[in-house]
Amino acid sequence: MAETAEANVNEVAAAAHAEHAAEGAAGAEKYASGGEYIGHHLNFLTYGKLPDGHLGFAHTPEEANAMGFWSIHVDTMGISALLGLIFIGLFMTVSRKATSGVPGGLQNAVEFVVELVQNSIKNTFHGTCDFLGPIALTIFCWILMMNMMDLVPVDMIPGAAQMITGNPHLFFKAVPTTDVNITIGFSLSVFLLILYYSIKVKGLGGFLGELAFQPFGKWALPLNLVMEVPAFLAKPVSLALRLFGNLFAGEVIFLVIGLLGYWQLPLNLAWAIFHILVIPLQAYLFMMLTIVNLNQAHQHH
């Protein structure tokens, strides 16, 4: 699934570039073609160093590309932080006055989520780690909320951003998990935790020993390294691309449906209903895989 999504990305991105080149000549009309509409929606509001040396927002995808690594996607990062704040705020209002008596409606909902996370950990994780519960809860709730932004009609938030700034060509992407940077941010965080707990539990020697002396014993050390190191490094990559691929594909299909005029209404509904399955599934999957990976980090082999 992730691979097909990647293929989609490349295709669509190429189309977007071509259309943009055409736009330079064509001029004012907002979206000359469907390809441009989609391509425009796939660009980020990127803040970084402009070619003239000033800091500012990129006006074209080329400018964004030229900014290199030291630039930031203000739209997805901002919405990600906003959703994180909503998550923490919501859960904190509950935890502030959490009662062991009869819980109210909001506390009930929050307890449902917390128990879901607790049970997942209890069933999968066989070490002791006080930080894992909060990590898993944060991952699940935060990614769930990010994914849910996909159900907001694709033009609503970018349209609002364009209206507020008065710039009809403003790039704005509303779904953080369709930004590979955000999903890599998540998976690298998990990767750092895996490294930290592996070394903490097994010691640096034990951790490196697992990479070097398994599965074929110490005489096949190079072979072991060739097998184990990529498998270890593949964890965050697969984690990031799975989430990104699913959500990106979903968003692209929303965009394609958005091209269909009035026909988009029933199709949008149908795809949204299908997508409701994907949204919590991917959030849950990311959480579960985090727990599984951290469990492996805690286990001696």
Added chain:
Amino acid sequence: MNLNATIIGQIIAFFAFAWFCQALVWPPIVKALSDRQKKIADGLEAASRAGKDLELAQERATDMLREAKASAAGIIDQANKRANQIVDEAKDKAREEGLRIKAGAQAEIEQQVSQAREHLRHQVAVLAVAGAEKILQSTVDAKVHGELLNKLAASL
């Protein structure tokens, strides 16, 4: 698809939120959950204990009732015995009293009988003198024959 510093931003944001969650969100909610679990367990235990207590109390109540009945029967028995005793004592006293009264009456009767007899003796002496006077057509000197007559009366 640019990889850029958003990744770093997201990592920082993730650890910040995870830390917040660990410090402020997770512990109170988990504590509330486990407290409630304990409360419910305690409640169920208390309920079953109360049932057992009730059973015990009922048993004790029946025991006490039985004891009370037994002691009441004992008290009634004792009372009956005492009553019988009192009646018996009263009967004895009454009999004694009766006997005493009867003895007194008998003594009085005997006294009166002896009095009457004495009286009669005197009269017999007088009668005998009178009879003898009639028979002898003469007066018997009381003084001469008195002694004789008195001897006669005493022998009666």
